[in-house]
Amino acid sequence: MQDHGRDKKDSKIYIVGNKPVKELLLDSPQRVDFVAFRKGRRDKAMEEIFDLCRTAQVPFKSVSAKELDYMYRGNHQGVAARCAALEYTPLERLLEQAPDAPLPLIVALDQVQDTGNVGVLARTVHALGGAGLIVCQHHGAYLGAGAVRSSAGALNKLPVAKVGNMANAMKDCVNYDFTLYCARMTSDSDNVYSAELRTPAVLILGNEEKGIRPGVAKFANHSLHIPFLREFDSLNVAQAGAIIVSEFARRLG
Template sequence: MQGNDRQAGDGKLYIVGNKPVLELLEGDSGRVDFVYFRKGRHDRHLEEIIALCRERKVPFKAVPVKDLDRMYRGNHQGVAARCAALEYTPLEKLIDMVHSAPVPLIVALDQVQDPGNVGALARTVFALGGAGIIVCRHHGAYLGTGAVRSSAGAINQLPVAKAGNMAQAVQQCADSGLTIYCAQKSDISGNAFETEFKAPAVLVLGNEEKGIRPGVAKYGDYDIEIPFARDFDSLNVAQAGAILVSEFARQTGK
């Protein structure tokens, strides 16, 4: 972390100040989830920061100064960058890595928003030998200290790619020869315990309430679901993901 950094009470990590934020955007913009600046601020430093945000596709927003004060109780200079507690891996590199992983599987999380679920899934994927996970840049979970704790530190050892557009990321995986499995109920869903998985592959898991978005699901080769022995609503995404990753590992693990 830079000199002007702080872990907030909600477990989020911030870099503050004109120079530290500029340096972070220039050197390690992949770690930046969001940039906030004081509403009504207009100056050269801010123009440079916004230009870099646009160039590096980092979202930004003007907020009241009281919001910045909550992020950092000091001289934040009217700007703060919210950072992930891990280094992201380029998607292209993750796709290359899947072929050599003990379990040739990438788990793609389409707008999964609970850091605890993401952390728990990362723990499972890492322990069983999966290649890594893909998360959404927008409307995905914040991968701060909460996600690190729920993963028992695994998320810092597992490759994580961040997708600005999950549909395009899944399409890129498909174009690279990976088989795409979507965990969802549909008219063509197969029993996950009877499916013969093809590797290397991507397992797509959807939002805790809305599931996989149609624009992402259209790139799927197969829909799969977990059969229930009793009448029950559903499992949460971390539980369902653990079952499916385990089944994939049983069939395809090296």
């Protein structure tokens, strides 16, 4: 039985069939974006897949037979798992290896949703020696072939950890003795060019419209802002992230 295919639009990888999907959830659940199953399907094999999804916090949803056929043309047995176009790194491994990077800085993206922004940030972090990225499993940009292209391949070279709960991930970073910085303008935020910058560190960047969620920001030790010399609304997240990452690199150099 053929067990995988690619969506033509963005080279999204689909693993299909009861056994292949079950094995994927057992071996590499961090690679799975979601599992789609045919509406109305309820059987022992499907219940086992549901249980694995719940354990690994992988979203699953029912779709029409037509939608499933659109995802994968072939014998899918009523179930398909969509996978990212890159391998993810476990958060613990990223935190253990980060202090040895040329620039011991991890960039955490709190629900950053624009694929192009993620790609540009990956290029910047990789080029300047950064340790890696942390991205959200839910409500973040889909890191398919489009994101890999916009990163000029950097996403395939840079460690990327995908987490189900960004707040818990930031708590883990604190426990590993990382200094956490939020990129945001607040009443007590520091000018990035005069602030004391320590490494190993995590730079948290927020959603394009809503910014960093309070539950994530509360773990940060400091907030950083970029001073503007002209009246201007804001920079987008990729521009702001690139400026702050480059300042960390300049200090370390």
